[in-house]
Amino acid sequence: MASINEVRFNGLLRFGRCALSNNTLTTTSSSSKEDDMRILIAVLTLPDQYLRRHFLRLIYGSQNPEGAKVDVKFVFCNLTKDDQKVLVALEIMRYDDIIILNCTENMNKGKTSTFFSTLPEIFNETNGNNVPYPPYHYVMKADDDTFVRLNSLVESLKPLPREDLYYGFVIPCGSMDPFKHYMSGMGFVVSWDIVEWIHGSDIPKKHVEGPEDKVFGDWMRWGKRGQNRFNAKWSMYNYPDPPSVCSHELVPNTIAVHLLKNQEKWIHTLNFFNFTRDLKPSKMYHIS
Incomplete structure (x- = not known):
């Protein structure tokens, strides 16, 4: 444990990088909106999680990442109840931020496979002459108990390749x-070319069931994809309580905090990052 702790805390805010390419990565900037990074964050959730979706809309809608266009979509399988068909339809009419997959809700039986396989069918086929390709440079699959700080995510991705990229918090912890x-x-996070590979390859189709993040890693290994791999430890981590080898205290240079299972943990996290600092003074309210 001593050696693990030394690695964890001596390099706490260093962004671990490992790639098979020897090319030097450089950060580029452009004033052109067409050159801005395009990111899709897909929050995998359940149809009945209405309050969680509304809360996350506040969280992500209150962030303004620079130099990138970030779309947040909520993803779940087919609706099964009459109330869902009304309430989810109202959400779509109001927010247009939901993707309903043609699958039955499941934990380890292919929801992730269905999601990634479906994306090119949704976005490539609607790609008109005036729409840039790829529709997104990167796709992030996220849990609905994860807080992603969009500016930190964007800044961490700016110097990285936009092809054959596989990025995140490596397991084991x-x-x-x-x-x-x-x-x-x-x-x-994966780059769009990997999304298209999943759509067309037989490897994911033949290996669907099992712990889905592990299964995804199997696809990358068997298909020799994701050769540009980037470990975002320890800027991504589990919430510090309960303490574990995957967690540490909240730190300023954070990209994502996971396992925010209740409101108390969310509020503590948002307060740590002074999330409401941009609230403008007004005679209409007083919040001390």
Whole structure:
């Protein structure tokens, strides 16, 4: 444990990088909106999680990342109840931020596979002459108990490749080697070419069932994809309570905090990052 702790806290805010390419990565900037990074964050959730979706809309709608266009969508399988068909339809009419997959809700029987396989059918086929390709440079699959700080995510991705990229919090928790196993489901990122590969390859189709983040890592290994791998430890981590080898205290240079299972943990996290600092003074309210 001593060696793990030394790695964890001596390099706490260092962004672990490991790639098979020897090319030097440089950050580029452009004033052109067409050149801005495009990111899709897909929050996998359940149809009945109405309050959680509304809360996350506040969280992500209150952030304004610079130099990137970030779309947040909520993803779940087919609706099964009459109330869902009304309430979810109202959400779509109001927010237009929901993707309903043609599947039955499940934990480890292919929801992730269905999601990634469906994306090119949704976005490539609607790609008109005036719409840039790819529709997104990166796709992030995130849990609905993860808080992603969008500016930190964007800044961490800016110098990275936009092809064959697999990025996240590497499992096992004690490892800093992104090729060790796979990236945690708290929130991992892949480039659009990997999304298209999943859509067309037989490898994901033949290996669907099992712990889905581990299964995803199997696809990458068997298909020799995701050769540009980036370990975002320890800027991504589990909430500090309960303490574990995957968690540490909240720190300023955070990209994502996972396992925010209740309101108390969310409020503590938002207060730590002074999330409401941009609230403008007004005679209409007083919040001390």
